[in-house]
Amino acid sequence: MNEMNITSAQYNATDGTNVSIQATIDGVEMSVPLDPANRHYDEILRQVEAGTLTIQEAE
Amino acid sequence: MSTLKVNTIQDTTGNDAISIGSDGSVGFVQTQMSHRNLIINGAMQVAQRGTSAFTPSAQTYTLDRWFAISDPGSKFTVQQNAGSVTPPVGFSKYLGVTSTSAYTLSANNYNILDYRFEGQDTVSFAWGTSDAKDITVSFWVRSSLTGQFSFIVYNAASGGTKRYAATYTVSSANTWEYKTVTIPGDTTESWGSDNGYGMILRFNLGTGSTYGSATANAWQTGTQFGTSGDNSIVSTNGATWYITGVQLEVGSVATPFEHRSYGEELARCQRYYQQWGGNASYERVTVGFYHTTSQVRLCVPLHPEMRTAPSLSVSAHSDWLLETQGTSNSNTNHTLDSASPKVASINVTTTLTSTAGYCGQLLANGIDARLKLDAEL
Numbered sequence: 001m002n003e004m005n006i007t008s009a010q011y012n013a014t015d016g017t018n019v020s021i022q023a024t025i026d027g028v029e030m031s032v033p034l035d036p037a038n039r040h041y042d043e044i045l046r047q048v049e050a051g052t053l054t055i056q057e058a059e
Numbered sequence: 060m061s062t063l064k065v066n067t068i069q070d071t072t073g074n075d076a077i078s079i080g081s082d083g084s085v086g087f088v089q090t091q092m093s094h095r096n097l098i099i100n101g102a103m104q105v106a107q108r109g110t111s112a113f114t115p116s117a118q119t120y121t122l123d124r125w126f127a128i129s130d131p132g133s134k135f136t137v138q139q140n141a142g143s144v145t146p147p148v149g150f151s152k153y154l155g156v157t158s159t160s161a162y163t164l165s166a167n168n169y170n171i172l173d174y175r176f177e178g179q180d181t182v183s184f185a186w187g188t189s190d191a192k193d194i195t196v197s198f199w200v201r202s203s204l205t206g207q208f209s210f211i212v213y214n215a216a217s218g219g220t221k222r223y224a225a226t227y228t229v230s231s232a233n234t235w236e237y238k239t240v241t242i243p244g245d246t247t248e249s250w251g252s253d254n255g256y257g258m259i260l261r262f263n264l265g266t267g268s269t270y271g272s273a274t275a276n277a278w279q280t281g282t283q284f285g286t287s288g289d290n291s292i293v294s295t296n297g298a299t300w301y302i303t304g305v306q307l308e309v310g311s312v313a314t315p316f317e318h319r320s321y322g323e324e325l326a327r328c329q330r331y332y333q334q335w336g337g338n339a340s341y342e343r344v345t346v347g348f349y350h351t352t353s354q355v356r357l358c359v360p361l362h363p364e365m366r367t368a369p370s371l372s373v374s375a376h377s378d379w380l381l382e383t384q385g386t387s388n389s390n391t392n393h394t395l396d397s398a399s400p401k402v403a404s405i406n407v408t409t410t411l412t413s414t415a416g417y418c419g420q421l422l423a424n425g426i427d428a429r430l431k432l433d434a435e436l
Contacts, residue, residue, distance in 0.1 A: 004117075004118070005117055012394045012395065012396075012406075014396050014397075014406070019395065019396055019397055020371075020394060020395035020396070020397075020398070022394055026116070026117055026118065026119070027116070028372055029372060030370045030371065030372045030433075031370060031371040031372070031393065031394045031395040032370045032395070033368035033369070033370065033395055033397070033398040035367055035368040035398070037254060037255060037366070037367035037368070038367050038368055038369070038370060038434065039435060039436060040370045040433075041370075
């Protein structure tokens with residue numbers, strides 16, 4: 001219930017360190033901070049844990 | 060002229076209700092005199108995301124702090140002052156829900172409107188303790204349908220299970236009616252107390268049997284958020300359900316709606332959502348420096364401090380320009396470099412190349428440009 005529809009997720013990196021995730025959530029491209037209190041990041045982690053989402057490595 | 064000299068007024072069971080000091084000062088024992096209303100934007104004044112109709116294809120924030128979910132999607136719209144009816148006396152705005160079809164609900168369908176509290180904003184309830192206090196929810200509602208409706212309050216904190224389903228009745232179609240419901244405090248379960256989920260206030264707009272069979276006017280556990288016998292707004296094409304003046308306060312009495320200034324209410328909303336753009340065609344937002352020849356790093360201080368590090372989105376990357384040395388060109392990407400509740404650092408990739416270390420300024424490329432930071436629950 002109340003799941004976000006996340007169709008893509010890829011880390012953004014600065015100087016080789018992952019700093020955020022570029023994700024398409026409910027049809028909107030978003031840049032999501034790596035903060036568990038952020039609802040988007042929390043849902044990304046939940047879907048990764050559930051095996052329904054994979055976060056691509058940064059380019 | 061007559062004078063009543065007392066120092067305490069009690070309720071019928073002997074509990075102090077009002078204390079009067081020897082200097083004439085007055086104190087309400089159980090009810091705050093200000094900041095009573097824990098709902099932000101209960102008068103539906105603030106609509107940072109816009110005043111056009113929202114159609115939740117799945118879920119979306121609408122007017123500030125009000126979150127709509129439609130399953131299987133797009134079964135209703137939400138708009139500030141939808142239908143342009145006259146609001147209740149003392150209000151200028153309302154949140155209007157309009158059904159988009161005569162939808163037949165399946166068992167697992169749900170259509171709802173949420174207000175989501177931070178846990179730390181409801182600790183005054185003392186819920187989960189023997190001192191748990193009653194709360195009272197009051198609001199103005201107007202619907203084209205008459206009969207029973209419901210809302211629930213439920214514990215959305217991690218591990219929370221408790222919920223209370225409250226019913227109310229719309230007696231006359233298309234008429235503003237004032238409703239109050241008092242909910243007894245919960246003494247048994249731990250409720251959130253930090254910046255994460257606390258309680259959710261959820262209005263039922265049409266829910267199938269799987270989630271729509273809660274026991275009315277009682278605490279319970281489970282996954283229900285509607286009661287049997289509730290009207291379904293989404294099941295009548297064009298049906299309307301309008302609401303404003305939503306107040307949730309500690310105590311068993313519904314006090315008059317606590318009106319706050321627009322500025323104060325906007326600032327409260329900005330703890331959860333802030334955006335730039337829309338004020339001028341080439342609105343200048345902030346400055347930064349070329350981190351590389353094609354990427355500029357911008358710093359955006361956040362005022363007020365947000366609930367948590369926010370997510371970033373833009374209306375469209377090309378809606379924004381980068382300006383340096385007297386010329387500007389469009390951007391191709393905006394990503395978070397870092398973020399905290401106090402500041403967001405944004406990497407902007409631009410088609411306007413320059414020398415690393417040079418200054419660059421972010422400006423809107425038209426009145427429709429938006430840069431959005433979201434720290435909602």
